[in-house]
Amino acid sequence: MNETLILRTPAADEMAASTVVASARAPAAMGPPAGAPLALEVDRARKVFAKRPGLAARLRAGRRGAARAEAARAVVAVDDVSFAVAQGEIFGLLGPNGTGKSTLIRLMSTLLIPDGGAIRVFGRDVVRDEMTVKRMINRVSVEASFFKKLTPMENLQYAARLYRIEPGAAHDRIVAILRRLGLDDRAIFAPMEDMSRGMQQKVAIARAFLTSPVILLLDEPTTGLDPHSKRDVQAFVREMRDTHATTVILTTHDMYEADALCDRVAIIDGGRFVALDTPAGLKRTIAGPDRSAPTLEDVFLALTGRALEEGAAPDPS
Amino acid sequence: MTTIGGELRASYAFVERNINLVKRYWGWELVWIAYSIANTLAVVLIALGVNSAVGARALDPGHVSRLVLFLAVGALVWHYLGVVFSVVSEMISWERWEGTIEYTFMAPVRRSTHMVGTTLFSFVYGLVHTAIILAVVVLVFDLDMRRANFAGATLVLLAGSLSLIGIGIMGAVLPLLYPERGPEMTHVIRASLVLVSGVYITPAEMPEPLRTLSYLSPATYVLEGIRAALIDGAGVAALAPTLAGLLVCGLILIPLGVRVFSWGERHAKRTGRLKRSG
Ligand SMILES: Nc1ncnc2c1ncn2[C@@H]1O[C@H](COP(=O)(O)OP(=O)(O)OP(=O)(O)O)[C@@H](O)[C@H]1O
Ligand SMILES: [Mg+2]
Numbered sequence: 001m002n003e004t005l006i007l008r009t010p011a012a013d014e015m016a017a018s019t020v021v022a023s024a025r026a027p028a029a030m031g032p033p034a035g036a037p038l039a040l041e042v043d044r045a046r047k048v049f050a051k052r053p054g055l056a057a058r059l060r061a062g063r064r065g066a067a068r069a070e071a072a073r074a075v076v077a078v079d080d081v082s083f084a085v086a087q088g089e090i091f092g093l094l095g096p097n098g099t100g101k102s103t104l105i106r107l108m109s110t111l112l113i114p115d116g117g118a119i120r121v122f123g124r125d126v127v128r129d130e131m132t133v134k135r136m137i138n139r140v141s142v143e144a145s146f147f148k149k150l151t152p153m154e155n156l157q158y159a160a161r162l163y164r165i166e167p168g169a170a171h172d173r174i175v176a177i178l179r180r181l182g183l184d185d186r187a188i189f190a191p192m193e194d195m196s197r198g199m200q201q202k203v204a205i206a207r208a209f210l211t212s213p214v215i216l217l218l219d220e221p222t223t224g225l226d227p228h229s230k231r232d233v234q235a236f237v238r239e240m241r242d243t244h245a246t247t248v249i250l251t252t253h254d255m256y257e258a259d260a261l262c263d264r265v266a267i268i269d270g271g272r273f274v275a276l277d278t279p280a281g282l283k284r285t286i287a288g289p290d291r292s293a294p295t296l297e298d299v300f301l302a303l304t305g306r307a308l309e310e311g312a313a314p315d316p317s
Numbered sequence: 318m319t320t321i322g323g324e325l326r327a328s329y330a331f332v333e334r335n336i337n338l339v340k341r342y343w344g345w346e347l348v349w350i351a352y353s354i355a356n357t358l359a360v361v362l363i364a365l366g367v368n369s370a371v372g373a374r375a376l377d378p379g380h381v382s383r384l385v386l387f388l389a390v391g392a393l394v395w396h397y398l399g400v401v402f403s404v405v406s407e408m409i410s411w412e413r414w415e416g417t418i419e420y421t422f423m424a425p426v427r428r429s430t431h432m433v434g435t436t437l438f439s440f441v442y443g444l445v446h447t448a449i450i451l452a453v454v455v456l457v458f459d460l461d462m463r464r465a466n467f468a469g470a471t472l473v474l475l476a477g478s479l480s481l482i483g484i485g486i487m488g489a490v491l492p493l494l495y496p497e498r499g500p501e502m503t504h505v506i507r508a509s510l511v512l513v514s515g516v517y518i519t520p521a522e523m524p525e526p527l528r529t530l531s532y533l534s535p536a537t538y539v540l541e542g543i544r545a546a547l548i549d550g551a552g553v554a555a556l557a558p559t560l561a562g563l564l565v566c567g568l569i570l571i572p573l574g575v576r577v578f579s580w581g582e583r584h585a586k587r588t589g590r591l592k593r594s595g
Contacts, residue, residue: 047591110422113586134425145416147334149341154334161330162424164323191341207420 032086032264039215039247040085040108046116047078047103051290053095061115076191077103079271080117084247087214087266088245092252092262092279094296096304100271102141105219108249121215137162138213142220144204148193152178152203155192156210163211170210177206180267186210198225205233209240216240218250230254234261255297265296269304331434332441339442350446354453357392360517361458364388370502386548389454391516394543397447397474398481398536402507404439405432405485408490410500419592428579436482443478464550470543472553476560477539479567484510484535486574492580496590515540523588535566549594 032038051073072146077100085091093101106112108119110130119126121133133211146155153174160170178188181202192200208216218237220232234257240246252258258265259279267275275282282299339346364384376384408431412418421431454460476488488506492499513527514536523531531537542559545551553560585591 047589106419109419111419111423111586111591112589113583115587131425131427134423137423139423141419141421143416145418145420147338147415147417150334150337154337158330158334159420159424161327161333162426164327164425202524 005124013165032084032089036086036088037122038084038088039087040091041120041123042081042083042104042108042117044117045078045081045104045107045114045119046076047100047107047112049075049077049114051075076271078107078114080115081268081271081273083266083273083276085247087247088241089263090241090248090250090261092250092258092265093256093268094252094255094265094267094300099268099304101268102219103271104268105139105141105217105249105251108215109137109217110134116236136214137217138208138211139217140201140204140221141218142223144197144200146192146200146203149191150310151189151191152183152206153188155203155249156207159207160210173210174206177209178203180236181206182229201225201228202233205236208238212244213246215247215249218248218252220251220253222252222254223282230257237261255295255300259296265304267300274303275299324427325433327426328430329433329436330426331408331431332438335435335438335442339409350449353396353446354450357389357396357450357454358457360392361385361388361454382459383548384458385458386462387544388517388546389458389460390544391540393447393451393454394540395511395514395516395536396450397443398477398539399507399511400443400446401436401439401478402481402485402488402510403503404442405435405482406488406503406506407492407500408432408435409489410503411416413492413496422582422591428582429575432482432486432575432578439482439485440478462547464548465498466546466550466552469546469551469553469556471540472560473539473546473556473563476563477535477542478566480539480563480570483567483570483574484570485578486571490578493578493581493585494590510534510536513537535570538563538566 035254044216078102081100081104083091093100093104103112108121108126110126113127121136124132124136126133146152147158149160153171156174156178157167157170160167160174165173175185175188179185183199185200187195189200192203195203201221202251205221208218221237222233223290225233237248237250238261241248248261250258250261262279264278265282266273275285277285279296283294283296286294286299286302360385364381364387367381367384367533387534392487412421484506488503495502513523514534515523515531516536520528520531520537520541538559542551542556542563545559546556
């Protein structure tokens with residue numbers, strides 16, 4: 001891979017080097033590969049969103065009633081989730097809509113504070129050591145969020161400044177990464193408002209790659225991309241991992257992508273992990289339809305298919 | 318590793334980004350400046366119409382020109398302070414609107430760096446904007462500035478900006494906590510400040526309880542100080558108590574604002590208010 005594309009941040013290297021190897025903490029059967037330092041530890045993480053009833057409803061219900069109503073309407077988005085990811089792993093999070101994948105990613109990226117448990121990035125707690133963690137991570141979300149009137153170059157230069165990348169160096173890297181992802185120079189210097197969704201998504205991916213995160217949090221990064229672009233992005237993710245030992249957390253609804261990219265996959269449902277293994281390991285747990293070789297999609301449907309077949313989901317423990 | 322120089326350089330990210338946005342939204346900027354000019358002229362014109370409004374030669378030309386200056390200073394100073402307040406208080410609503418808030422909040426910059434950058438931009442933007450309006454006012458009206466102490470007025474303006482920045486930072490918490498109606502709430506703060514700060518009236522002449530409230534608004538002292546400097550030519554020595562008071566007020570309000578804001582940020586991250594979807 002072209003070395004100029006990835007800038008090593010000294011802080012990140014220092015952090016990775018000083019991390020104690022602590023893989024013994026993770027459950028053996030589905031734990032991260034032994035030997036590599038732990039990049040991410042999620043320890044009984046929990047996130048609940050309270051839905052407060054409106055003022056009128058609260059007055060009507062009285063104080064006790066309102067508290068009960070609030071508890072009833074609370075959404076447990078992430079429910080006691082624990083896992084560990086080794087440096088250089090690509091870790092997949094699969095699950096039906098609204099099961100807490102994005103919430104989990106936000107907890108890791110310091111955008112939400114957990115209600116219980118702890119999350120550590122190379123041993124640093126995401127709440128207590130927020131700034132150190134922020135230097136090590138970056139995230140791509142489903143929506144590409146940009147200043148729409150600004151060009152990709154201006155948007156990414158803004159990001160570069162926030163991550164203390166010198167503007168001259170940033171300029172060359174921005175052009176290199178965006179070209180690599182298939183944007184032509186005209187698009188790089190034109191306002192983003194006229195770009196297609198897929199092109200905007202590529203710029204969002206470039207923004208994350210630009211800052212050379214030690215942990216890359218990808219929340220449905222390829223949703224909305226055409227098959228070529230998907231492969232470009234997947235190849236880029238793999239390269240980041242192979243050349244820089246970047247650790248990747250990936251959520252996706254594309255089972256082929258998960259199968260092709262991920263070293264291990266967790267299947268999450270209702271805020272809880274219902275399975276965690278390598279893609280091959282997961283496929284071994286179920287039989288394919290008509291005794292054919294099962295795909296990851298078969299696994300997904302079998303493990304999260306309560307609605308289809310009552311009681312079909314195996315016990316999570 | 319987080320040196321002051323590094324933080325300052327990072328804060329320039331916000332200045333540069335905002336300047337780029339102003340350039341890209343130039344059509345809107347023109348509309349906004351035209352609106353501000355129209356507003357200012359409309360207020361200052363009141364002075365010229367005073368005699369015909371009361372149907373008598375109540376004021377002689379000397380008094381009319383003093384009233385022109387009184388209103389013009391009020392309109393311009395308030396415009397500047399209002400712009401500083403708005404730029405600072407809108408730093409969150411703008412990012413919400415563009416959808417970039419999570420990316421800015423995830424970046425490894427201190428919130429104080431974010432605010433310093435926004436504030437630096439607000440100074441520049443407020444000064445450029447006010448200078449343009451001032452130029453138009455000077456062209457249209459015959460301002461009597463023979464006795465004006467410009468240096469003193471500038472000092473008061475700068476010292477007074479600090480307090481408005483502090484209040485602006487507190488105002489910026491509202492869009493953080495109330496994604497839907499927060500921006501409107503900051504407009505209420507702004508309108509209340511105009512009402513109680515003696516922008517177009519001397520505080521002593523306000524009805525109660527506005528008069529008492531006016532003594533609590535830092536903008537009152539900014540306006541008084543600048544009027545003293547520009548209309549009566551008060552020297553720096555005479556302005557010293559006002560300057561000192563404004564500096565102390567700013568030194569209290571800014572850290573207080575930052576405190577309130579970081580509390581708001583934590584609350585938003587606990588309750589999931591930064592962003593709901595995606
Ligand atoms: N900021 C928030 N405030 C309130 N509720 C939230 C918030 N964010 C998520 N939720 C709720 O938490 C649950 C999990 O949402 P989340 O976005 O994590 O799901 P997801 O697995 O990413 O789904 P999708 O596949 O559709 O992206 C949902 O019930 C959602 O309504
Ligand atoms: Mg999601």
